[in-house]
Amino acid sequence: MEASNSADDFIPAALAAFGVEADEIELAVMGAAHAMFWPPILELLALDTGNVAPEPAPDLSQAPPRR
Amino acid sequence: MSEPLDLPLREQAAAIATGAVDAGELLEATLARIEARNPEINAVVETFPDRSREMLGAAPPGPLRGVPVVIKDEWPLPWRAQRFGAADMLAKTAPGESGPYRALREAGAVIVGVGNMHELGSSSTGNVSVYGPARNPWNVERCPGGSSSGPAAAVAARLVAGAVGADGVGSIRYPAAYCGLTGLKPTYGRSAMAGHHMAGVSTTIVSGPLCADAGDCRLLGSVLFGEELRAGDAGGLRIGVIENQVSEDAAPAVREACEAAIEDLRQATGGAVRAIELPELPAATLATVLIANSESLGSVTPQRLNELSPELSPLGRGLLKYRLMLPAVATVKAHQVRVMARQRLAAVFEEVDVIAWPTVPAVAPPLEAPLVELPSGTLTADAANVRGGALANLTGIPAISVPVGSAEGLPIGLQLQAAWGRDELLLDAAEELERANGRRWVEAKPPLASPEQTGA
Numbered sequence: 001m002e003a004s005n006s007a008d009d010f011i012p013a014a015l016a017a018f019g020v021e022a023d024e025i026e027l028a029v030m031g032a033a034h035a036m037f038w039p040p041i042l043e044l045l046a047l048d049t050g051n052v053a054p055e056p057a058p059d060l061s062q063a064p065p066r067r
Numbered sequence: 068m069s070e071p072l073d074l075p076l077r078e079q080a081a082a083i084a085t086g087a088v089d090a091g092e093l094l095e096a097t098l099a100r101i102e103a104r105n106p107e108i109n110a111v112v113e114t115f116p117d118r119s120r121e122m123l124g125a126a127p128p129g130p131l132r133g134v135p136v137v138i139k140d141e142w143p144l145p146w147r148a149q150r151f152g153a154a155d156m157l158a159k160t161a162p163g164e165s166g167p168y169r170a171l172r173e174a175g176a177v178i179v180g181v182g183n184m185h186e187l188g189s190s191s192t193g194n195v196s197v198y199g200p201a202r203n204p205w206n207v208e209r210c211p212g213g214s215s216s217g218p219a220a221a222v223a224a225r226l227v228a229g230a231v232g233a234d235g236v237g238s239i240r241y242p243a244a245y246c247g248l249t250g251l252k253p254t255y256g257r258s259a260m261a262g263h264h265m266a267g268v269s270t271t272i273v274s275g276p277l278c279a280d281a282g283d284c285r286l287l288g289s290v291l292f293g294e295e296l297r298a299g300d301a302g303g304l305r306i307g308v309i310e311n312q313v314s315e316d317a318a319p320a321v322r323e324a325c326e327a328a329i330e331d332l333r334q335a336t337g338g339a340v341r342a343i344e345l346p347e348l349p350a351a352t353l354a355t356v357l358i359a360n361s362e363s364l365g366s367v368t369p370q371r372l373n374e375l376s377p378e379l380s381p382l383g384r385g386l387l388k389y390r391l392m393l394p395a396v397a398t399v400k401a402h403q404v405r406v407m408a409r410q411r412l413a414a415v416f417e418e419v420d421v422i423a424w425p426t427v428p429a430v431a432p433p434l435e436a437p438l439v440e441l442p443s444g445t446l447t448a449d450a451a452n453v454r455g456g457a458l459a460n461l462t463g464i465p466a467i468s469v470p471v472g473s474a475e476g477l478p479i480g481l482q483l484q485a486a487w488g489r490d491e492l493l494l495d496a497a498e499e500l501e502r503a504n505g506r507r508w509v510e511a512k513p514p515l516a517s518p519e520q521t522g523a
Contacts, residue, residue, distance in 0.1 A: 015388070021373050022385070028385070029382055034389065044404070063487050064409045
C-alpha cells in the first residue's frame, strides 16, 4: 500500500481516536501542518537507522564519545 | 560621551562603575524611552518601575550593576509568572526566581521589562502573540523574528542594550538576524535554565544573550553562564562551508553578504575555508522539530486540549492538537538521527573550527504574511528558517548570529557554529568579523532608534 499524506482521512480519524474536538479553522491549520510535516516524516521512517549505535542518555553539553 | 542609553552594555556598566553615569538616572531614562518608543514596536509587554527601582536599590557591585535589561516572557520573575506569549500555555506556571533572574540580580542588573515573544515559542517570525505582535524596528511592517521577538526588537530600538532570550529551535538567532543584532545560542546546559517550565524536560532550549555586538554578548553571556567567557584568539580560523540547500537556497543578497563575510573572516583571521558535508542535515532539521514538540507534550491530555482558551490563536490551537498525532516511531528515529548528527559533527569539528551559513535565507518577511522568496520558490519563513537553525539545538553545539549586511533596508545575519563548549571561539570570531568590516553592521541603527525620529 502506498503511503498518503492526505489530511482528510488522517486528521479526523486521529482526533476521533483521541476524543479531541476541533473547529474548521483548527482543522485547516492541522491540514497545513500535516502537508508540511508528513512527507518528511515518511522519509524519516524510511531511513534505516538499524545500524546506528546508541548513545545512551547523551550529554548534549559535550561531544559524543569517540567510536 | 554619547547618550548613556545608547552606549553598549559594557560601556553602560563601566560608566556606572566609575560614577560617570548615575544608575538611577539611567533607569528612569530607560523607562521613559520604553514609554516613548515601545508603542510602535510592542517589544516590551510589561514594565514594573517600582520592582526595577527595588532591584537597583539592592544591586550588588557585580559586572552589570545598575544596567537595565529586558527578559523574555519565557522566564518567571518573583513578581510575575511567564505567559510564554500565550493566553494558554498548558504548563502550570507561577512567579518565582528563575536561573536567568538570579544570574542578573547577582550581577547587579536591573530588569526593566518583559520582552514579547511568539505564542508558545512556536515560530521564527514573532507575528503572533497574546500581546499582539512585536514589530521589527527596521520596518514595523516586518517580522522581528521569533520566538525571542521582544528582546530582539527592544535591543534593536535601543530601549536597552541587552536582553535575555531563549533558543529551543533557533529562537535567539532568527530574531538576531532579522533585527541586525548579535545573538548567542550557548552550548546546551552551559547557561542558566532553572525555573523554566521546560527545565529538566527540554533537551533543546537554552537561555542566551541578544545584544548589539559580540562584546556585549560576552558580558551578558558571562553572567548567564556564571563564568567569564574569556576573549581568545581566532587566528588561523578554519571555516567550514556547506554546498547544499542551507547555503544555496537563499535570497541572492543574503547569499552574497554571507559569502563576503566568510571571506572577510578568513582574511581577518589568516584562516582557511573548507567545504564540509553534513548529509544528515535535512533529517536533523525534522528530528529537531519532532523532539522539541514531543518534549512539550507531558502536560497535554485530550481533555485539556478540549479546554484550550479561546484567546489562544487558531494557529496555536491547531498546532497543539496536531502535536498529539506525531507518531512515536518518528520521534524514536529522530533520536537516532541526533546520534548520527552528533557523530558527524564531532568528526567535522576535527577538520574545521566553525561552520558558517546564513542564519536565515531571506530578510524579515511581512508581518501579515510571513513568506519568503527563495531560488526554490515561495516558502513560509518557518519552513525556510528551520533548515539553518535546528542543527545546533539537536546536537547541543553553540551557535551565534552576527549582522553582516543589509537588503531592502533590513539586516542580514551570518550564523557561525562551533564544537561543544567553544562558545568563546564564536565570540572571538564575531569580534574578528566586526573589526574586519569596521563595525559597520553592529553599529547600524534603525530609524526608530534615532533620537530625531522620536525625541526620546
